[in-house]
Amino acid sequence: MSSQKLVELAKRRGYFLQASGAYGGVSGFYTFGPQGAALKGNVEDAWRDRFAVKEGNQEIDAPTIMPEPVFEASGHLDTFDDMLVECAECGATHRADHLIEDNTELEDAEAIPISEVEALIAEHDLACPACGAALAGESVEEFNLMFGTNIGPGDSAPGYLRPETAQGIFVEFPQLKEYARNQLPFGVTQIGKAYRNEISPRKSVIRTREFTQAELELFIDPEEDEPDLARVEDVEVTLYPVPQQQDDDGEPITTTIGAAVEDGTIASAWIGYYLGIAQRWYDRVGIDMDRFRFRQHLPGELAHYSVDCWDAESELDGDWVELTGFAYRSDYDLSKHGEYSDEDFTIFKQYDEPKTVERATVDPDMSYLGPEFGGAAGEIADALEALAERDRSAFEGDEVSVEIDGETYTIPVEKTGFAVEEVTEAGEHITPHVVEPSFGIDRVLYTILAHSYREDEVDGEERTYLELSPEVAPTFVGVFPLMDKEGLGELAEEVATDLREAGLSVAYDDSGAIGRRYRRQDEVGTPFCVTVDYEALEDGTVTVRERDSTEQVRVELDDLVETLTALRSGELSFGELA
Template identity: 50%
Template sequence: MDRYEQVIELAKRRGFLWNSFELYGGTAGFYDYGPLGSTLKRRIEHIWRELYVIQEGFMEIECPTVGIEEIFVASGHVGGFSDPLCECKQCGEAFRADHLIKHIVEEADGLTDEELDRTIAQNNVKCPECGGDLGNAYDFNLMFKTQIGPGNGRKGYLRPETAQGMFVDFMRLARYYRDKLPFGATQIGKSYRNEISPRQGVIRLREFTQAEAEIFIDPRTKTHPNIQRFENTVLNLYSDASQDKGESEIMTVREAVDKGSIAHEFLAYQVALVNYFLQRVGIAPDKLRFRQHRKDEMAHYAIDCWDAEILTERFGWVEVVGIADRTDYDLSAHANMSKTELSVYIEYEQPRMMEKFVVKPNMGKMGPMFKGKAKVVAEALKALAQEALEKEEIKVLVDGEEITIPRDMVEFAQETIKVSGENIVPHVIEPSFGIDRILYSVMEHAYDEEIVPAKDTTDDTEDEARIVMRFMKEIAPIKVAVLPLMTKEELIEPAKQIAARLRDKGILVAYDDSGTIGRRYRRNDEIGTPYCVTIDYDTLEDNTVTIRDRDSMQQVRASVDTIDDVLYEMIYRERKLETAGKPL
C-alpha cells in the first residue's frame, strides 16, 4: 500500500472516515466523518475560528446553503462554472476531458472543447474504464440545481461556495462594523459541486466544507496595520516567474512585497496567516508552498491570487487554500443585478471644494408620467454623461426597455460644491480554505510507522511495528487515555475519578480497560492520543500514576493531586513531559 492507502485504511478502521451510503453500495464524492474524524475536523475549525474570528476580529455569519438563481447569475456561476465533460460511447462512463490528456498537454485546463477533442483524437485517447471511444467534449455546469417551493416554484442552486452569502449581506455587515474599513466576515459550512468524476477520495468531493473570510478593504491604500507581525516570516513562494524556472523561492513576507512578488501588504499578510495556520494544525513546513496563479489562469476578477499547496504522496501538490484579491468584482456584480448600491461612505479628514456634474430630474413631472418606474428612470438619468443629456432626445435603458424623456423633465449643470466624503466600493481579499483537503493532508503528514525494540514492545520478546499518528497535541481528537492496569474494581474506581477530573478541565478523555496495557498503548498511538495515564497498584500506595508520551514512549511518575492541571499544560501550554514527574 502507498501512503494514501495506509492513511485511508487506518481512517476507516479507527473511525476517522467512512464511505457514505456503504449500506447501499456507496457513491463517489461523499464521505462520512466517524467519531474521531468529526472531532479532528472540529479541532481544525476551532483553531481557524481562533485566528480569524477572535484574533483578526472577522465575525462569523451563517447563510443558507440554497441560493436563489439571481445570486449565481450575478456571481458568474450560472454562466461560467463548468468543466469539460466527455462520455464513453461504449460504457457511458463520464470523465473530465482535460484530465484525460494531462499526461500529454502540460496546461490542459485552458483548452477549448474543440482543442480537447482534437488532442484526444490525435493521441488516440480511450476510455480508462473499458477502452472504448470517447464522445465530444462539452461544458457541464457543476452546480446542483433545485426548485424552491411547490409547482413551478423558484429556481435555486445548492451553493458552490460560501462566499456569495457574505457579499449579499454586505450592507448589513457594513452597518454592523459602522462603515469602518477594513472589516471582514467569516463563514464555515457546506458547499456543493457536482464533480464529473471524483476519483481522489476526500481530495475531490461533491459535498465539502469550506472556511472562508471576505475582508473588505479600502482600495486606495492596501497597507496592513499589523504587517510587522509577519514581516520576517519566511515563505516558500512558487511565483509566476519561479514557475518558468521550475523552482520556488524562499523569501520573507517583507521581501515578497518589496520585490512585487506579492501585490501588496494586505494580500501578503493573509498568505502569511494561512502559512501560520497550516503549520499550526500539523502540515509539514517542507511540504508546503504558495503557488501564484499565472497570468493566463488568473481569474478575470483578481489582480493577484496564491494557492497554498501541500505535497502528498499519491496526488503530488494539492491546492488546499486560495488567497485572492478579488477587487470590487463581486460587490459591483451584485449591485448591478440587484440595482442596489453596495458601497461605504468614507469621510475626508477635511471637506473639499469640487467641481461636480449634477443631474436634477424633475420628480413632480416624472411621477405622473412614469408612475412606478419614475425612481428607476431618475436613477438612470443620473448615470448619463453630459453629452447624452445635451442630445435632442434623452434616452435611457430601463429593464431592457428604451425610454425617451422630455427635456423639460431634467436639469443639469457643473456646480462647485463642498464634499465631505465619497462612496467607495471596497475591494475584497479572500482566503478560502478546503477543510476536508486540509484534514486529509494533516492525517498523511501525521502518519508514521516505526519498528519498536523488543524492550518497548507489548510482549517484550521481539521487535514489532508501531503505527502512530503524530498529531499536534491541540488538534488530536482524544487528548488523554485513562487506563487501569487491570480490570480490578480497586483500580477502575480511581481511574474513573481521574477521567472525570480531566473532563471537568475540558479535556476529551477516553477510558479503556480492554486488553493488555501494551495493546491499549498501541491502539491510542494509532489514533494519535498524546498521553496515556496508567493507574496501577502503586497508585493505591503513593497516590501517583504513570504518564506515557505518545511520540517518545517515555514515561514519568506523577502525582494524582495535580494530574488535571499538569496534563492541560502539557497539551495547551507546551509543558515538557520531564517536568511532570519522576522519569521511569
C-alpha cells in the same frame, strides 16, 4: 505512505468512510466518524481562533440553499463550469482536464481552452478509463457544477445549494456593514458546508461533492487600508510564481513575505499578509512545511471575480493538492449584488474636511419624454443620469443619445435639464474591495493525517502511529487501569472523569494487554496515555506515556490535571516533564 494505507486506517479507526455504504455508497460523499468529526472540529476551532478571534473578525452562519438571483448576480450560473467528455461506447463521463493531467506531463489543464483540450485528447490517444474506448473526436462540453433545487411547493422558486460560503456573506453586506458601524476595514468569517456536483470525485475526501469551507471576506478601502505587514514580514515561505511556472526550468523560490511584497512577486500586500498568517497556522496544526508551498494562479486559471490569486498547496503521494485559495476579488461581488438587487452595497466614506466639487446633474423634462418615448421614458431618464455622471462631454452638443436594450434614443440636450453645479460634499459612497482566504477544511484534515502518518518498531513489533499536534488530536489522553481489579478500575474511572471535567478529551480502555491498548491509541494519534497501576494505590502516582517517544514518567495524581492541561496548551513539554 500510500493513500491506500491512510484510507484503510481512516475507516478502521473512525476518521472517515464513504457515506451510505449499506446502499452501495455514493461517490463524492463521506461520513466523518468519531475520530474524524473530533479532528475536524478541532481544526475548525484552531482556524476560528486564528482568523476570526485573533484578527478581530465577525462570524456568521448563512443558509446553504439560496435563491437563483444570488447566483445570477455572482456569475455562477454562467461561469461555474468544468470540462466534461462523454464516452460514446459506455456513456461514462469524465473531467477532460483530469484525463490530460493523469496521462500527460501537463499540469493545471483546467486553464486550457476547450478547443485545445479536445486536440490534446486526440494527440495523446486518450481512452475512456471505464471501458478503454478512444475519446478522440468526442466533444468536450461545459458542465455547471451547482446542485439545483426548488424552494417551496407548487409554483416554487428555483434555488441552488451554495458552491461556496462566500455568497452568504456578500448578500448580507448591507446589514453586516451596520454591525461593523460602517467602518472599513472589517472582516466576516464563516465555516460551513458547500456543494459542487463534481464530474469525477476522487482521492477520498480530497475532491468531494459536499465539503466544508472556512472563509474570510475582508472588506477594505483600496485607496487607504493597508495590512500590518510587520507582523509577518519575516515569515519564510516557498513561492511558485507565474514566471517560474512558465519557465521550463523554473523552480519554486524561497523568500520572506516582506521581500516578496517589496519586489512585487506578491502584488497585493493584503495577500502577502494572509499568506504569512496562514503559513504559521498550517505549521501549528501539523502540516509538513517541507511539503508545502504557495503557487500563483496562471492567467487562464483565474476565477471570473479574481484579480490575483495564490493557492496554498501540499504534496500528497507525489501530487500537489490545493488546500486554500487567497484571492483579491476587487469590488466584483458587491458591485454585482448592488446592480442586481435593490440594496445598497456601498459604504459612506467621510472626508477629513468637506470638499467643494463640480457635479453634473440632469433634470429631464418628463412632459417631453413621456409623450415622445412612452414606456421607455423612465429608463431613458435613468440612463441620462448615469451618462452625466460618467461623461459630461456627451451633453456638449444639441442632442445626446443613450442606448437601452440595444435600442438608441436621441434627446435634445435642452430637454435633459443638464447642468454642472458646485456642491459641498462631506464624503462619498465607495464600493469596498474584498480580500478572501478560502480554506478547504476536509483537505486540510486529510493532509494533517497524511503528514502525521508514521511507521516504526517498538519492542520488536511494528507500530503505526499518527504524530498529531496535541491541539488538534481528536483524543488527547487515553486512561487505562493496568488490570480491572483490586480497585484499579474504579480509580482509573475517577481519573478519566476528572480529566473530562477539566475539558480534556479522554478515551478509557480496559480491554486487552496494556501494549495493545497503547498501540490502539498510537494509531489514532492520541498524544498521551495514563496508566493506573498498583503504585497508584500505594503512593498516589500514575504513569504518563508520550506517544512519539513512548517514554514514561510518574506524575502525582493530585498534579495530573494541571500537568496534562499544560502539555496540551504547550506551556509544558514532555521533555521538561521527564
